[in-house]
Amino acid sequence: xxxxxxxxxxxxxxxxxxxxxxxxxxxxxxxxxxxxxxxxxxxxxxxxxxxxxxxxxxxxxxxxxxxxxxxxxxxxxxxxxxxxxxxxxxxxxxxxxxxxxxxxxxxxxxxxxxxxxxxxxxxxxxxxxxxxxxxxxxxxxxxxxxxxxxxxxxxxxxxxxxxxxxxxxxxxxxxxxxxxxxxxxxxxxxxxxxxxxxxxxxxxxxxxxxxxxxxxxxxxxxxxxxxxxxxxxxxxxxxxxxxxxxxxxxxxxxxxxxxxxxxxxxxxxxxxxxxxxxxxxxxxxxxxxxxxxxxxxxxxxxxxxxxxxxxxxxxxxxxxxxxxxxxxxxxxxxxxxxxxxxxxxxxxxxxxxxxxxxxx
Ligand SMILES: NC(=O)c1ccc[n+]([C@@H]2O[C@H](COP(=O)([O-])OP(=O)(O)OC[C@H]3O[C@@H](n4cnc5c(N)ncnc54)[C@H](O)[C@@H]3O)[C@@H](O)[C@H]2O)c1
Numbered sequence: 001x002x003x004x005x006x007x008x009x010x011x012x013x014x015x016x017x018x019x020x021x022x023x024x025x026x027x028x029x030x031x032x033x034x035x036x037x038x039x040x041x042x043x044x045x046x047x048x049x050x051x052x053x054x055x056x057x058x059x060x061x062x063x064x065x066x067x068x069x070x071x072x073x074x075x076x077x078x079x080x081x082x083x084x085x086x087x088x089x090x091x092x093x094x095x096x097x098x099x100x101x102x103x104x105x106x107x108x109x110x111x112x113x114x115x116x117x118x119x120x121x122x123x124x125x126x127x128x129x130x131x132x133x134x135x136x137x138x139x140x141x142x143x144x145x146x147x148x149x150x151x152x153x154x155x156x157x158x159x160x161x162x163x164x165x166x167x168x169x170x171x172x173x174x175x176x177x178x179x180x181x182x183x184x185x186x187x188x189x190x191x192x193x194x195x196x197x198x199x200x201x202x203x204x205x206x207x208x209x210x211x212x213x214x215x216x217x218x219x220x221x222x223x224x225x226x227x228x229x230x231x232x233x234x235x236x237x238x239x240x241x242x243x244x245x246x247x248x249x250x251x252x253x254x255x256x257x258x259x260x261x262x263x264x265x266x267x268x269x270x271x272x273x274x275x276x277x278x279x280x281x282x283x284x285x286x287x288x289x290x291x292x293x294x295x296x297x298x299x300x301x302x303x304x305x306x307x308x309x310x311x312x313x314x315x316x317x318x319x320x321x322x323x324x325x326x327x328x329x330x331x332x333x334x335x336x337x338x339x340x341x342x343x344x345x346x347x348x349x350x351x352x353x354x355x356x357x358x359x360x
Pocket of ligand 1: 042043044045048049070071072075102103104105106108128129130131132135136137138139140141142150151168169170171172173176179263
């Protein structure tokens with residue numbers, strides 16, 4: 001029998017795996033004696049994931065289920081308001097618990113809803129996408145999009161625990177799987193070049209020991225967050241690929257003629273273009289940038305960026321959360337596993353980076 005993976009200690013909470021996680025949640029429910037328990041899902045996780053979760057918790061079969069619409073386009077304050085209203089109508093109080101069963105949209109929004117409701121109620125994250133397992137559900141960032149910009153409103157707050165159960169991934173669509181894979185590759189690029197190399201060998205991770213890789217990715221993120229929970233320095237490295245990635249994602253999100261990009265798809269382009277910037281500004285070897293490009297283009301189809309897209313993306317960079325004193329600050333790389341923070345980038349380099357992405 002496979003040995004259970006060890007728990008990872010976060011900021012006052014634990015990330016637990018499989019049966020051990022469910023046992024720990026049972027214990028938490030007993031010891032905390034919550035006045036009421038609510039389960040937040042979206043329309044898809046209600047169908048695919050809630051039944052799996054409830055199999056472990058017969059006592060929760062009568063818990064109130066709060067269902068939001070699925071997708072990034074619903075990660076905004078109006079949805080929060082609806083959930084707060086439901087919590088109020090159903091008599092939630094300060095001793096209530098919210099269990100978020102879903103992808104990054106549910107855990108980001110649910111964590112924020114819980115943190116603000118009556119100045120803070122407990123919440124537990126049960127991530128059901130690869131991306132939310134390795135990234136969104138750990139590290140304490142919660143929040144929603146605002147005014148068409150990603151994650152503009154939010155706070156850092158931590159769940160009581162995170163439950164990782166890879167069985168939820170059985171129903172995850174292939175493209176969503178790839179989205180999480182992109183974040184895992186990022187963990188390798190910024191912290192562990194051997195991990196990046198190992199992950200690069202697979203087209204999809206599905207058929208290999210995915211749980212061990214999830215554990216490793218969470219450990220990397222968690223170690224960084226623990227050292228710098230409020231992103232004053234080191235934590236910025238987790239944003240590699242995200243400065244351009246978020247601007248690209250927002251550009252697609254706000255343009256009704258474009259399909260919405262998955263987070264992973266957008267940051268994959270971000271990582272390719274930022275790797276190129278690193279060759280110009282941080283001495284990264286061009287062959288490494290080419291490697292990064294090759295790996296991501298094996299996973300994601302190439303996107304087309306028009307002149308208008310580039311103008312809009314450059315404009316959106318102004319809103320990046322890492323900016324200070326009116327300057328856009330990038331996370332780049334000296335080498336694989338050796339990130340550089342707070343790098344300013346001239347506009348011409350940005351244009352060249354998209355040309356690098358476009359070139360065959
Ligand atoms: N807080 C953080 O540190 C952090 C880090 C990275 C990303 N994020 C955020 O996470 C969000 C993206 O997360 P995501 O990719 O999980 O998106 P998501 O929550 O929108 O989930 C993707 C889709 O998969 C569906 N789904 C979820 N689990 C499923 C399952 N097991 N089976 C079938 N369908 C399932 C969802 O309903 C949705 O349609 C973004 O809003 C991003 O900003 C946050």
